[in-house]
Amino acid sequence: MEKHPPGIKPESWVVSAGRASEPGAPLNVPPIPASNFIIGTGRAYSRDDGTPTWEALEEVVGGLESGKALAFASGMAAIAAVFDQLAVGAVVALPDDCYQGVAGLAAAGAERGRWSVQRVAVEDTAGWIRVCAAADLIWLESPSNPLLTVADLEAICAAPRKPGAIVAVDNTFATPLNQQPLEFGATLSLQSATKFIGGHSDLLAGIATTRDDALWHALRRSRELTGATPGILEAFLAVRGVRTLALRLQRAQQTALALAERLEQHPLVARVRYPGLPSHPTHATARRVLRGFGTIISFDLRGGAEFADAVCGNVQLIRHATSLGAVESTMERRAAIPGQGHLPPSLIRLSVVIEDADDLWNELDSAIRAAAP
């Protein structure tokens, strides 16, 4: 379950890994709906011992992330298992811009006196290096949601840290194909497999990957005790989805860059945030740490919340929906999400995927023009 073998590109590994090899076995590990197994092999009860279906997913994603993976019920379940490792009184460093669920989880624990939280700006590399010396959990998310700021993971993961400290990177937006946090020296890489790994808006799952065996066992113990186990069908579908990750990402990235460039020239668009644009504040870092700039674009309109809501109401090919990384492009006004009121009111987050670039552009352009105040 280690790093994909040298000489095989991750694009090939993602297709070939996590399959049976015995003659006569199904090519795909089937969904095995079993809570218990005949005793004698070390696999007795699925919540404790896993299932072949979960393990197929763990093998594929673990290889992509270059570590040993553990699948959970959702991205948040995997993230909660990491926070579950903290002793009372721990110090957590959290990005100023990050997934609202993680900010909510950190705030809820801080309110109950479990830990304290320090927020650091994603791009403030010196600030991160400073907190690395004192924090017990250094939580990074890059590119960040929804401002798409890129952290200098290479520098931050190499900074001296407190013994036993965990550096965890939410790698959902980059996917393991665009960014390798464990190669930079992070302790953990996290995926909301609900997004690009599953890729079809039909499941919730999460994956934590590490090279630290003791931490892997501790996370597995947490999964066992809290029951945050993935569903059988979800794990099966996530493996089926991840097979096409490289293709989906490659195409979507090309389209995203083209759309970001065109949006930047649009008279009714005030600002475009896409790490692949030279105008992006962390473009230079993105060029260094990412293999690709990703498929998410955030843009502000020349207008307020009503303008943005009207644009979202005008699209059809692009679905007005939350979430990202599936086969259908989606967009939403992020400040409308609870806990995201600090964002620019007209900011729209667009997840670009596999439709034709011109069709997407034509719809976006007409939706904006038709809604103009």
Ligand SMILES: *Cc1c(COP(=O)(O)O)cnc(C)c1O
């Ligand atoms: C969606 C998401 C999560 C949470 O994952 P779920 O599978 O919805 O629990 C965490 N981090 C990021 C960056 C996400 O986009």
